[in-house]
Amino acid sequence: MGVNRRKFLKIAGVSALGAAASPATEALAITPTEWLDKQLGGFSIPEFLLHFFHKPAGSQPAEALTATRWAMAVNVRMLDEEIVEACMEACHKIHNVPHIENPKREIKWIWHDEYEHVFPGQENEYIDENLQKLPFLVLCNHCFNPPCCRVCPTKATFKRKSDGVVMMDMHRCIGCRFCMAACPFGARSFNWVDPRKFIKEEEQNPEYPTRAKGVVEKCQFCAERLAKGQMPACVEAAQEICKKKGREPALVFGDLDDPNSEVRQVLRSHYSIRRKPELGTQPNVYYIV
């Protein structure tokens, strides 16, 4: 049984108040000792304290996909309108991302844009027209050195130590939007209004939380799916169509720290670029062009 800080403080507090509160606990027909025993969940007090102060690294369920540095390779040559739309729809549906028409209020976790906008400053007049027209998928880069996490005044956005996923704690975010100013990739969206009004009830995914107004959100590399042993939604959606069309996978997801991972293999065999490498944020999303 895991013992978290909240529980520890609760127990400590209640034990301290034990004497004063004993009449009340008697009324509940349980002695403070019994109550404490129950709370400690079979641990002795020293065991409990040891557990509290020496926390083992967050354990994942056995079926979880694990890595030390998740990354994605987007093989742009394999993308087409259909795949891109499928990726966007899969992601936005699973994560209850509201569909808001007004571009000023819109929320997007994954979308597409043209080469010259995804790689500004690297375009030139004579570039291959096909490349110019290709739909470049863009999403949070899950930077190795994320400026958004650096500026957040509450650690509501943070890089997960175990696998480098840049995540959001929607319950802690104060909505200052400093992370939006800091992100050089425009990956973050703010809930300007109540997003729940823009999600049709029958389309809502009850397995994933909806958000409230006033918080920032973005792609989380499908951390909740990885924990269940599933690939990110966009990767899965792209794979399905690519298989049908007999193409190489358009999105490859894997562990950069594992030299035998699929993502390392495609990066080894193809030339790849990253967005705004000069800023030193070290994106973990690679583009094969």
Added chain:
Amino acid sequence: MLEKAFLGGRKYWIWMGCLLLVMAAGFISWLYQFRVGLGVTGMSRDISWGVYIANFTFLVGVAAAAVMVVIPYYIHHYKAFGRITILAEFLGVSAVLMCLLFILVDLGNPVRALNVALHPTPRSILFWDMIVLNGYLFLNIFIGWNVLMAERKGSPPPGWLKPVIYLSIPWAISIHTVTAFLYAGLPGRHFWLTAIMAARFLSSAFAAGPAMLIIFCLIVRKTTRFDPGREQIRTLSGIVTYAMILNVFFFLLECFTAFYSTIPGHMHTIQYLFAGLHGHTGLVPWMWTSAFFWVVSLILLIVPAARRADDVLAVACVAVFIGCWIDKGVGLVIGGFIPNPLEHITEYVATLPEVLITLGVWATGFFVMSALYKVAITVKEETGA
């Protein structure tokens, strides 16, 4: 001593009543915003900070008025400023108060504001901004009040207050530096990513802050029996002149780097602000208005005969105020978001609720300042200063 704020004439109460009305309008608008969300403002996914943060940034500068009076008086023993330190400190108090209110109304989740203290995060500049702003607010209230109490008793301020006053000097510098660092350390925002950002903040602060102080001194002279003094205003106007020259100079330095290097990212925002970019020209009239006021203020300030006439000086100070407000608020904050990281252009126009909330915060600042000035000036009138 605070009871003196309640002993005012008819005009005083009409003024305070008007401010209360504006505050009420702002508060009602804020309740609306609180209910619906920040979607009632003109901000967007691309322009994620608007007029609230713009005013916050500008007012951090105004708070500097205090230190420009404190340094000459306490460090250089320039006795003349003894008469007006209290006015400068109370201006600082109300300016910082407005800054804090502007941050609060800008939060998507104001009820969670204390998370900043609950989960202190020293790597975030916003955490430090919270510390320096609240600290500066406290320092100015504490110093101002103690100096005024001593003045009322006809005794010099207590000796232990000196170190606190000395502390307030670097602290004032810190509020600008830290606020500049909010912007200057963000990769990918070329317009903000400049090493002279803090220096620009200081120069515009030392122009706009004392300029406002001069305006208030002139008003105080007209409306009360207390005269802040001819020499004091003259010295202040000299400070404004130097600071304003530096401010314009620093801006021109930015232009040189951008346009001589011709690096697109460095030029884009300045082009957008003054000429428009890809047909988007929303801020062009604003920026040329700002430039116009800068030039007017410089001419009026640099020509000695003009600067020394009170009426002309008042015009020059208003010009400094408007010019700096547009430059720092509209230009710096909103301009920094244009173009967006994917080089698309979204423009920004404030909405009515947003404007009302902004006016409400300003009214709150003026309300507090009027009350504090009332106390200070009544004490000064009584002691026959």
